Structure formats: C-alpha cells, structure tokens
Amino acid sequence: MGSIAKKGLQNYLIQLQQHPLRTKAITAAVLSALSDIVAQKITGIKRLQMRRLLLKVLFGFAYLGPFGHFLHLLLDKLFKGKKDTATVAKKVVLEQVTSSPWNNLLFMIYYGLVIESRPWIQVKSNIKREYPKVQYTSWTFWPVVGWINHQYVPLQFRVIFHSIVACGWGIFLNLRARSLALKKA
Numbered sequence: 001m002g003s004i005a006k007k008g009l010q011n012y013l014i015q016l017q018q019h020p021l022r023t024k025a026i027t028a029a030v031l032s033a034l035s036d037i038v039a040q041k042i043t044g045i046k047r048l049q050m051r052r053l054l055l056k057v058l059f060g061f062a063y064l065g066p067f068g069h070f071l072h073l074l075l076d077k078l079f080k081g082k083k084d085t086a087t088v089a090k091k092v093v094l095e096q097v098t099s100s101p102w103n104n105l106l107f108m109i110y111y112g113l114v115i116e117s118r119p120w121i122q123v124k125s126n127i128k129r130e131y132p133k134v135q136y137t138s139w140t141f142w143p144v145v146g147w148i149n150h151q152y153v154p155l156q157f158r159v160i161f162h163s164i165v166a167c168g169w170g171i172f173l174n175l176r177a178r179s180l181a182l183k184k185a
Contacts, residue, residue, distance in 0.1 A: 016156060016157075016160075017156070020069065020156065021065075021066060021069050024065040024066070024068065024069045024159045024160065024163075025060075025061045025062070025065030025066055025069075026061065026065070027065060027159070027160055027163055028060040028061060028064040028065030028068065028159070028163045028166075029057045029058075029060040029061035029065065030057075030060075031060065031163045031164060031166065031167040031170075032056045032057055032059060032060030032061075032064065032167075032170060033053060033056060033057045033060070034167055035056070035166070035167040035168070035170035035171050036052065036053050036056040036057075036170065037053065038171050039170065039171045039175055040052070040053075042171070042175065043175060052115050055114055055115045056115070056170075059107075059110055060163075063106070064103075064163065064166065065159065065163070067099070067103070068158070068159035068162055068163065069159050071095070071099055072155060072158045072159060072162075073155075075091050075094065075095065075150075076155050078094075079091055081155075083150070083151060088147060088150045088151045089147075091146070091150045092143050092146040092147050092150060095142075095146050096139060096142065096143055096146065100135070100138055100139065100142055101135055104131065104134050104135055104138055105127070105131060107173060108123070108126070108127050108130070108131060108134065109123060109127070111173075112126055112127075134173065137172075138169075141169070142169075145162070145165050148161075149161050149162055
C-alpha cells in the first residue's frame with residue numbers, strides 16, 4: 001500500500017510541476033467535494049445531494065483553485081518571494097483585507113443563489129445578517145493559516161495547503177448555513 005501512495009504522490013507532484021493551474025483546480029474541486037460530503041453526512045442528510053455536490057465541485061474547480069493559484073503568484077511577485085517576519089505579516093494582512101472578505105462574500109452569494117436557488121432578496125438578507133459573523137470568525141482563524149502558509153510552505157504547495165484547510169472551513173460554512181436554515185424551519 002505504501003508504494004501505491006508513494007507512486008500516487010510522485011505522479012501528483014509531476015502534474016503539479018507540469019500543469020500547476022490545472023492540478024490546483026482539480027485539487028480544489030476534489031477537496032470541495034470531500035468537504036461537502038462530510039458536511040452533508042454530519043448534518044444528517046441521508047442521501048447525498050448530488051446537485052449540491054456537483055455545484056460545490058464546480059466552485060472549487062472554476063474559482064477556488066485558480067483564484068488561489070494567481071493570488072499566491074501575485075503575492076510572491078509583489079513581495080519578491082521574501083519570507084522575513086515583516087514581509088509575511090504584510091502578506092497575511094493584505095490577504096485578510098482583500099481576498100478573505102471577497103471569498104466569503106462570493107461563497108455566500110454562490111451558495112444562496114446557485115446551490116440553494118434562493119431569490120436575491122433572501123440571499124441579500126442572509127448576507128446582511130450573517131456575513132459579519134462569518135467574516136469575523138474567518139479573521140480569528142485564517143490569519144494563522146496564512147502565516148503558516150507564507151512562512152513555511154513553498155509557493156507551489158500553498159494553494160494545496162490552503163485547500164486542505166479550506167476543506168475544514170467549508171464544512172464549517174456548510175454547517176453554519178444548515179443550522180441557520182433549520183432555525184428558520
């Protein structure tokens with residue numbers, strides 16, 4: 001079994017080197033799927049909701065992977081690949097005041113409009129009510145992840161590291177959305 005895993009990892013690393021954007025997009029899609037499957041099971045959904053799952057995979061593939069790929073390239077270019085404490089702090093702050101609010105807002109819009117097929121007026125109302133809480137929670141968690149990512153993780157693995165942690169974050173967001181829906185019912 002160990003040799004199969006080792007061979008799989010070697011093939012993955014080759015793909016990451018030869019096709020970084022595609023590999024990161026596929027990785028984000030797979031981890032989005034895993035996150036949603038776990039969230040669905042934890043919340044007691046008996047039969048997997050395939051439409052929801054496929055829409056989450058699409059979001060991971062079309063947005064999360066590519067966005068992360070280009071964000072980390074841009075940050076590394078802006079800060080010339082430096083990893084000193086002051087530079088890492090600047091990267092984390094920049095990430096937290098730009099991409100963090102944007103990603104959380106976009107996810108909430110996508111989840112409400114596309115995944116749940118709710119009308120814009122309901123999605124907007126939910127965002128007004130819940131976005132500050134989600135973003136505040138994000139700011140208590142993601143800066144630590146960002147620090148580890150920028151300080152210790154090589155550039156080519158940052159999106160993957162971020163995607164793995166985002167898998168757990170996605171479960172949190174799904175559970176939060178589900179608990180709010182149950183409160184209303």
